[in-house]
Amino acid sequence: MLAAEAELKSLMVAGLAGDKRAYRVLLTALGQLLRRYYSRRVGPDDAEDLVQDALIAIHTRRATYDADQPFTPWLYAIARYKLLDLLRRKRVRATIPLDDAGDLFAEDESEAALARRDLDVLLAELPLPTQTLIRQVKIDGLSMQEAAARAGRSEIAVRVGIHRGLKTLSDKLRGKEHREDG
Amino acid sequence: MKTDDLISALTETLAPVPRYAALLWLVEGIGAGALVSFVAMWTWLGVRPDLATAMTTSAGWMKFGYTLALALFAFWATERLARPSASARAAIAGAIAVFAVLFAFASMKLMMAPPAARMPMIMGSSAQVCPWRIVILSLPIFAGTFWSLRKLAPTRLALAGGVAGFASGALGAWVYAFHCDESAAPFLLVFYTFGIAIVGAAGSLIAGRVLRW
Numbered sequence: 001m002l003a004a005e006a007e008l009k010s011l012m013v014a015g016l017a018g019d020k021r022a023y024r025v026l027l028t029a030l031g032q033l034l035r036r037y038y039s040r041r042v043g044p045d046d047a048e049d050l051v052q053d054a055l056i057a058i059h060t061r062r063a064t065y066d067a068d069q070p071f072t073p074w075l076y077a078i079a080r081y082k083l084l085d086l087l088r089r090k091r092v093r094a095t096i097p098l099d100d101a102g103d104l105f106a107e108d109e110s111e112a113a114l115a116r117r118d119l120d121v122l123l124a125e126l127p128l129p130t131q132t133l134i135r136q137v138k139i140d141g142l143s144m145q146e147a148a149a150r151a152g153r154s155e156i157a158v159r160v161g162i163h164r165g166l167k168t169l170s171d172k173l174r175g176k177e178h179r180e181d182g
Numbered sequence: 183m184k185t186d187d188l189i190s191a192l193t194e195t196l197a198p199v200p201r202y203a204a205l206l207w208l209v210e211g212i213g214a215g216a217l218v219s220f221v222a223m224w225t226w227l228g229v230r231p232d233l234a235t236a237m238t239t240s241a242g243w244m245k246f247g248y249t250l251a252l253a254l255f256a257f258w259a260t261e262r263l264a265r266p267s268a269s270a271r272a273a274i275a276g277a278i279a280v281f282a283v284l285f286a287f288a289s290m291k292l293m294m295a296p297p298a299a300r301m302p303m304i305m306g307s308s309a310q311v312c313p314w315r316i317v318i319l320s321l322p323i324f325a326g327t328f329w330s331l332r333k334l335a336p337t338r339l340a341l342a343g344g345v346a347g348f349a350s351g352a353l354g355a356w357v358y359a360f361h362c363d364e365s366a367a368p369f370l371l372v373f374y375t376f377g378i379a380i381v382g383a384a385g386s387l388i389a390g391r392v393l394r395w
Binding site for chain 1: 185187188190191193196197198199201203265267268334335337394395
């Protein structure tokens with residue numbers, strides 16, 4: 001563990017300085033560590049979602065790593081935060097009061113009716129830029145680069161936007177409307 | 183998306199992060215908020231006309247000192263809590279120590295005063311408006327601080343939000359001190375701290391929604 005700490009930390013410091021090669025090695029290693037961490041704690045589907053969530057969080061919030069501090073506690077604090085976030089969302093879902101139980105039964109139907117549901121109605125639940133991106137890439141067949149160029153955003157922003165958007169949609173279909181709550 | 187693709191995508195757009203980027207974000211948010219707050223105080227309430235004279239007395243310094251010291255420790259704690267796994271213990275202990283010093287000083291002043299003078303020392307002449315003005319003047323700072331925090335990574339949301347709100351309240355109270363002409367330590371202890379605590383409670387309450395990432 002100590003050897004891993006020193007190695008990961010030096011990769012992270014190099015990544016923060018803009019070294020892409022080191023950063024790719026780092027993310028790949030972190031992907032494995034996170035997969036091990038999550039697969040012990042949740043089911044395989046949730047585990048891979050969490051690995052991706054955590055990697056995106058590590059990337060977008062990498063400025064919060066203080067190079068004077070050890071790296072692995074920072075890593076696992078993020079991993080743990082994402083895990084608790086998921087568990088809380090599930091708990092919220094599991095404790096819907098009886099009054100709302102009608103929604104619970106409606107969920108089954110909505111999952112079966114996935115194919116019938118109007119795509120426009122579904123997409124309308126997302127922010128407009130995300131809708132446009134998903135239409136362009138997933139329906140009109142544009143590449144990520146093309147969609148990024150049209151939107152004037154970076155390719156990663158587009159990728160992450162689409163990933164997030166699709167995830168939100170599938171959550172909604174599965175009845176996770178309480179995602180944004182408490 | 184496959185995780186390997188995600189890693190490639192993240193790597194492709196990697197940009198260097200300056201050493202103190204997180205700290206600078208916070209300072210930007212706090213600074214912009216404080217500026218708006220100061221202008222609001224200036225146009226709405228006005229700086230007390232005898233500020234120069236007041237600054238020759240210890241009572242004048244005490245208000246600025248108490249609020250600024252609280253703000254510094256609480257913002258330090260905020261900066262710690264904005265990072266996963268960092269400890270804010272020392273910073274929070276510092277803020278508590280500042281409060282304890284004023285508490286001791288104000289208690290001493292009250293005990294030394296004749297009983298009839300004690301209540302006026304606590305209530306001053308602006309007790310009804312002071313905490314609310316502090317809350318209002320804190321709002322821009324509160325907004326700036328939370329705007330910064332949303333880009334960072336607090337993992338204990340209620341605590342981080344509460345401390346960030348408390349810090350915003352303390353800095354808002356510091357701005358208010360430019361207007362306020364109260365001079366008794368007991369007043370400062372009760373009503374300034376009350377205003378600051380309201381902002382802290384608000385921060386803790388909204389943190390779960392606002393700071394999630």
